[in-house]
Amino acid sequence: MIETRQITKRYGSFTAVDAISFKVEPGQVLGFLGPNGAGKSTTMKMVAGFLAPTSGSASVAGYDVQTHPLEAKRALGYLPEGAPSYGEMAVREFLGFIADVRGLRGEQRYQRIDDAVGRLHLERVLEQPIDTLSKGFKRRVGLAGAILHDPKVLILDEPTDGLDPNQKQEVRTLINSMARDKTIIISTHLLEEVHAVCSRAIIIAAGRILADATPAELEARSRYHQAVSLTATNLQQAKEALARVADIAAIEVDPQDNRITAFPKPGRAIFAAVGDALKAQGVVVRELALEAGRLDEVFRTITQGAAGQEART
Amino acid sequence: MNGTMTIFKRELHSYFATPVAYVFIVIFLLLSGAFTFYLGNFYERGQADLQPFFNFHPWLYLFLVPAVSMRLWAEERKSGTIELLLTLPVTMWQAVLGKFIAAWAFIGIALALTFPIWLTVNYLGSPDNGVIFASYLGSLMMAGAFLAIGSCLSASTRNQVVAFILTVVTCFLLLLAGFPLVLDFFHAIAPQAVVDAIAGLSFLTHFASISKGVIDLRDLIYFVLMIGVWLYATAVVIDMKKAA
Numbered sequence: 001m002i003e004t005r006q007i008t009k010r011y012g013s014f015t016a017v018d019a020i021s022f023k024v025e026p027g028q029v030l031g032f033l034g035p036n037g038a039g040k041s042t043t044m045k046m047v048a049g050f051l052a053p054t055s056g057s058a059s060v061a062g063y064d065v066q067t068h069p070l071e072a073k074r075a076l077g078y079l080p081e082g083a084p085s086y087g088e089m090a091v092r093e094f095l096g097f098i099a100d101v102r103g104l105r106g107e108q109r110y111q112r113i114d115d116a117v118g119r120l121h122l123e124r125v126l127e128q129p130i131d132t133l134s135k136g137f138k139r140r141v142g143l144a145g146a147i148l149h150d151p152k153v154l155i156l157d158e159p160t161d162g163l164d165p166n167q168k169q170e171v172r173t174l175i176n177s178m179a180r181d182k183t184i185i186i187s188t189h190l191l192e193e194v195h196a197v198c199s200r201a202i203i204i205a206a207g208r209i210l211a212d213a214t215p216a217e218l219e220a221r222s223r224y225h226q227a228v229s230l231t232a233t234n235l236q237q238a239k240e241a242l243a244r245v246a247d248i249a250a251i252e253v254d255p256q257d258n259r260i261t262a263f264p265k266p267g268r269a270i271f272a273a274v275g276d277a278l279k280a281q282g283v284v285v286r287e288l289a290l291e292a293g294r295l296d297e298v299f300r301t302i303t304q305g306a307a308g309q310e311a312r313t
Numbered sequence: 314m315n316g317t318m319t320i321f322k323r324e325l326h327s328y329f330a331t332p333v334a335y336v337f338i339v340i341f342l343l344l345s346g347a348f349t350f351y352l353g354n355f356y357e358r359g360q361a362d363l364q365p366f367f368n369f370h371p372w373l374y375l376f377l378v379p380a381v382s383m384r385l386w387a388e389e390r391k392s393g394t395i396e397l398l399l400t401l402p403v404t405m406w407q408a409v410l411g412k413f414i415a416a417w418a419f420i421g422i423a424l425a426l427t428f429p430i431w432l433t434v435n436y437l438g439s440p441d442n443g444v445i446f447a448s449y450l451g452s453l454m455m456a457g458a459f460l461a462i463g464s465c466l467s468a469s470t471r472n473q474v475v476a477f478i479l480t481v482v483t484c485f486l487l488l489l490a491g492f493p494l495v496l497d498f499f500h501a502i503a504p505q506a507v508v509d510a511i512a513g514l515s516f517l518t519h520f521a522s523i524s525k526g527v528i529d530l531r532d533l534i535y536f537v538l539m540i541g542v543w544l545y546a547t548a549v550v551i552d553m554k555k556a557a
Contacts, residue, residue, distance in 0.1 A: 076400070
C-alpha cells in the first residue's frame with residue numbers, strides 16, 4: 001500500500017508538488033499522468049525516500065518513509081527516472097550487487113536473479129558492461145533491479161521510455177502479471193499505456209491533482225465519448241442522413257480522410273439511430289464505429305485548462 | 314554481509330573495472346620513485362632510511378588523492394545512481410562509510426605496492442624498520458584524512474572538476490598551516506599558543522612526528538578525528554541536498 005498525505009515539495013518560492021494526497025491499494029496499478037515538469041517524478045522521489053518533503057508525509061507498506069526509511073525501502077522496488085545504473089558493471093554483477101544489498105542469500109539469491117533476468121530477457125547480455133548496452137536494455141536492467149526482491153510495492157518512473165513497441169508490450173505484460181498482489185505506481189507520457197496497464201489514473205499538472213479516476217471514467221469525460229464515426233462513399237448523402245437523427249448535437253468532417261464524426265447530445269446514445277438512418281437512406285458505409293472517448297483529448301483539456309487558470313491567478 | 318561491506322566491495326571492484334585504478338597506481342609509483350631518487354637524494358644522503366620517500370607523500374597526496382575522491386559522490390549525482398543507492402535499504406552511514414573505506418583501501422593498495430623501496434633500503438643497509446612501519450601507518454592515516462575531505466566536497470557538487478579543485482585548495486591550506494614558512498610568519502606576530510594551534514591543525518605536523526617513528530596517540534587521534542568529522546560532514550551535506 002502507498003499513501004501520501006498533503007505531501008508538498010517547495011524549491012524556494014517554486015512549489016513543485018502542492019499538497020498531494022492519494023492512496024493506492026494492493027492490486028491497483030496507478031498511472032501518473034501529466035505534462036513535463038508537472039511534479040510526477042518529484043512525487044515519486046519523495047515516496048521512494050530520495051527527496052525529503054517540505055511538508056506532509058508518505059508511507060510505503062504502512063511504514064512512514066521519513067521515520068522508518070529502512071523498512072519502507074525494503075518493501076519497495078523503485079525504478080528512478082532514466083533508469084540509472086552503474087555503467088562499468090556487467091549486468092550479472094549489477095543484479096548481484098542489488099541482491100546483496102537487499103539481503104538475498106544462497107538459493108533464494110540465484111532464484112530471484114534468474115527470475116528477473118528471465119522476465120526481462122536479459123540472458124544474452126548478462127556478461128556485458130551496462131555502458132555498452134542499448135537504451136532499451138539499460139531500461140530493462142533497471143527494471144530487473146527494481147523487481148529483484150519481489151517487492152510488495154513498486155514505483156516505476158517511465159518504465160517503457162526508450163523501448164521499442166515489442167519491448168513496451170513485454171514490459172506492460174510484465175506489469176500486468178505482477179499487478180494482482182502488488183501495489184504499483186507508474187508514470188508515463190503514453191496514454192495508450194494507461195489503457196494497457198492502469199486500473200486508475202491520476203492527472204497532475206503544476207503540482208496538483210486534477211483528476212483521479214479509472215481510464216474508462218476519464219474517457220467518459222471526452223467529447224468523443226459515445227460519438228459515432230464513419231466513412232461513407234458519398235459524403236454528402238451521409239451528412240444528409242445524419243441530419244435526420246434528432247439526438248445528434250454536432251457533426252464534424254475530417255478534411256483529410258473525410259471521416260465523419262457525429263457527437264450526441266449530452267447523455268444520449270446515438271449509435272443505433274445513426275445505423276438506422278444510414279440504412280433508411282441507403283448510404284453505403286465503409287466503416288462505422290462507436291467511440292469510447294479519447295484520453296489524449298481529455299488529458300489536453302484537463303491540463304491546459306489548469307495551465308490557463310495558473311496564468312490568470 | 315551488511316550494507317557497508319556490500320557497497321565497499323562494489324566500489325573497490327569498480328576502481329579496477331575502469332582504467333582509473335591502473336593509471337593512478339602507475340602514476341603514484343612513478344612519482345613517488347622520482348621524488349625519492351631525484352629530489353630526495355636517496356643515494357647521496359648515504360643513510361639507510363626512507364625519509365626522502367615519505368617526505369614527499371603530503372605533496373603527492375595533495376594532487377593524487379583528490380583525483381580519487383572527486384568521483385566519490387559527484388559522479389553518482391551526475392549519473393543519477395545516487396538515487397538508486399539512497400533508495401536501497403542502506404543507511405546514509407553505510408553508504409558514506411562503504412564508499413570511503415573502498416577509496417581508502419584502494420590508496421592503501423597503491424601505497425603497499427611501494428614495498429620494493431622498503432626491500433631496497435634493507436638490502437643496502439640496516440634501517441630502523443619500526444620507523445618505516447610507523448611512517449607507512451602515518452602516510453595511510455594522512456591519505457584517509459585527505460580522502461574524507463574530498464568525500465565531503467565531492468558530495469557538495471555534481472561536477473567532478475569543482476570537487477577536485479575545492480579539495481586541493483582545502484588540503485593545501487591544511488598542509489600549509491604546518492609549513493615552517495607560515496609558522497615563522499605567525500611567530501613574528503602572534504603568541505606561541507596561536508602558532509601551536511595553527512601547527513596543530515596541520516597534516517604536516519602530525520605526519521612529521523609519526524614518520525620520525527614516534528607513534529603518539531594524539532597524532533593518531535588527530536587523523537581519526539579529521540576523518541570522522543569530514544565523513545560526518547559528508548552525511549550532513551547529502552542529507553541537506555535531499556531536503557533542499
